[in-house]
Amino acid sequence: MKRLIGSTVLALSLLGATAISALAQDTLKIGYVDPLxxxxxxxxxxxxxxxxxxxxEINAKGGVNGKKVEIVGYDNQTNPQISLVQVQKAIDEGIKVIVQGNGSSVAVAVSDFITKYNDRNPGANIVHLNYAAIDPVLTNEKCSYWHFTWDASAAIKMEALTNFIKDKKDVKKVYLISQDYSFGHAVAGAAKSMLQAKRPDVEIVGDEFHPLVKITDFAPYVAKIKASGADTVITGNWGQDLALLIKAAGQAGLDVDWYTFYAGGAGGPTAIKQANLADRVFQINEGINNQGYGPAEERAGALMKRFANAPVYYPRMFNMMDMVFQAMTEAKSEDPGDFVPKLEGMKHNSFAAGAEGFLRADDHQFFQPLYISTLGPLDAGQKFDEEHTGWGWKMAAEIPTESTLLPTTCEMKRP
Incomplete structure (x- = not known):
């Protein structure tokens, strides 16, 4: 009798394990390694x-190759060392697709780790989908076959920003301030070299770096900007480092124009409104709400209805996941070894305006139209405000895809 019971328990255990395994095989898990x-x-x-x-959205349409997609979050606290622990944890749990973006130092560490892992484990490939880390090294000297990026690099964005600035004769004294890590230094370096080439008359009156996401009071930094006599600030800051910087500037009555990459992030629009900087904070990105493109407005509206207190901060994330799901469908496989070749050279109509972009095979950089915009009171006909401020982004300039095509020094090692 005991033997029968034992056999029954064993059989049920094996059945349960088989069911769990079957369920796992029917689920495509994607690891999200970013600060939570x-x-x-x-x-x-x-x-x-x-x-x-x-x-x-994709699950409502039947998933990918018949499999339900699930996002699994891994908190990396914007720390490269913690990120690698989390990536290894994701790999140990059977995840082959890693999404990461915030922090170029993190992205470089993750890309290097995944590339070495794939070299050591042929056939057990992992891919790194980067949606926000834009240090140019990632698509130049540190490029990898297993890394793709959907955000324009700091060099591409600064090229467009300085082309815009060069025709503004009121820009005479520029203060540079960014976070003290690889991306911040890339922003400052590109700004200095490009301004020197395009507007040698412009004076750089400050070149400041501060710790990443650790400053809670930017008043001392704003005091330096004010004392410098700057009329313009260029910053690569993102997240709380941008919002708190703008907030401090408003409190100090700093009278300058701002050129940013990430003013649309959480807290940014609120800080701009509170500082009363209507149409004085510029950002460059791949699209804004109120661009008038119906499919994007419908999708953005649904997202904002679900997450009412968050902006559509990453238009490029729609591009990224739509393209990856398409590549998996075309390859009939969720294995990176099978679907990565489908991504190389893929063309895709960008989320924000429907204009065509493409993923360059040489360095795995996605190229798309870019837009320079300012935040101010909503114009007639605009549907979306930002963070319930009553202010929205307005187009200041459009940079077509072909004008963003900077060369690459990538010498990609292919499997």
Missing amino acids: SGGGASIGQIGMNQLNFITD
Whole structure:
């Protein structure tokens, strides 16, 4: 009798394990390794929300190759060392697709780790989908076959920004301030060299770096900017480092124009409105709400209805996941070894305006139209405000895809 019971328990255990295994095989799990706590959590959670929204969309259509898609979050606290622990944890749990973006130092560490892992484990490939880390090294000297990026690099964005600035004769004294890590230094370096080439008359009156997501009071930095006599600030800051910087500038009555990459992030629009900087804070990105493109407005509206207190901060994330799901469908496989070749050279109509972009095979950089915009009171006909401020982004300039095509020094090692 005991033997019969033991056999029955064993059989049920094996049946349960088989059912769990079958369930796992029917689920495509994607690891999201980004800040979900600490100073970067506000933008990390926005990314998580957007990924969940996108996967719910695809699951409603039957999933990918018949499999339900699930996003699994791994909190990296914007720390490269913690990130690698989390990536290894994801790999140990059977995940082959890693999404990461915030923090170029993190992205470089993750890309290097995944590339070495794939070299050591042929056939057990992992891919790194980067939606926000834009240090140019990632698509130049540190490029990898297993890394793809959907955000324009710091060099591409600064090229467009300085082309815009060069025709503004009121720009005479520029103060540079960014976070003290690889991306911040890339922004400052590109700004200095490009301004020197295009507007040698412009004086750089400050070149400041500060710790990443650790400053809570930017008043001392704003005092330096004010004392410098600057009329313009260029910053690569993102997340709380941008919002708190703008807030401090408003409190100090700093009278300058701002050129940014990430003013649309969590807290940014609110800080701009509170500082009363209507149409004085410029950002460059791949699209804004109120661009008038119906499919994007419908999708953005649904996202904002679900997550009412978060902006559509990552239009490029729609591009990224739509393209990856298409590549998996074409390859009839969710294995990176099978679907990565489908991504190379893929063309895709960008989310924001429907204009065509493409993924360059040489360095795995996605090229798309870019837009320079300013935040101010809503114009007639605009549907979306930002963070319930009553202010929205307005187009200041459009940069077509062909004008963003900077060369690459990538010498990609292919499997």
